[in-house]
Amino acid sequence: MFDDRSPIYLQIAEQIKNDIVTGALAEDEQVMSTNQYAAFYRINPATAAKGFAQLVDEGVLYKKRGIGMFVSPNARLLLRTGRQDSFFADVVDPMIREAKAIGVPLKDVVQHIRREDRVW
Incomplete structure (x- = not known):
């Protein structure tokens, strides 16, 4: 899944962006938690969290406190x-x-x- 060309957290962010662009993830749809993502891809949860944080900073994802991460409207x-x-x-x-x-x-x-x- 991941390659050595760029940091894993950037590849995570890019994969989620691709899923949004292609429609695999819809606006306001919940995405896997960072812990679920880390377990599924067998990576460090901090690495997954860094990729998700970048997407939040870019306005692609948003957090609902206590519920999880969601695709931003207009993402x-x-x-x-x-x-x-x-x-x-x-x-x-x-x-x-x-x-x-x-x-x-x-x-x-x-x-x-x-x-x-x-x-x-």
């Missing part, structure tokens, strides 16, 4: 908007710069994308 929209911004900054903008550098007209890039879109 999916918040995450999708952030990922869309990253997609354009990390993928599309560099692609456009490379296309210009090698002399590919932007209209050809758009035409190629439209052709690939029809394949889906």
Whole structure:
């Protein structure tokens, strides 16, 4: 489940974010407790708690005292908007710069994308 590329608590946070973006976790749905998460994945509870705390800090999860952690209202929209911004900054903008550098007209890039879109 976890790899060595980044700290486990970040991978936990990313997994929960992915579950929210894909709809596997809905807004206001309760998530596993940090102890349940730690037991299920056989990790230190403090590591799980650190991942959950990051999500609370980011506004993705919220705590109901004595009950547990829940997915924040609008968490999916918040995450999708952030990922869309990253997609354009990390993928599309560099692609456009490379296309210009090698002399590919932007209209050809758009035409190629439209052709690939029809394949889906």
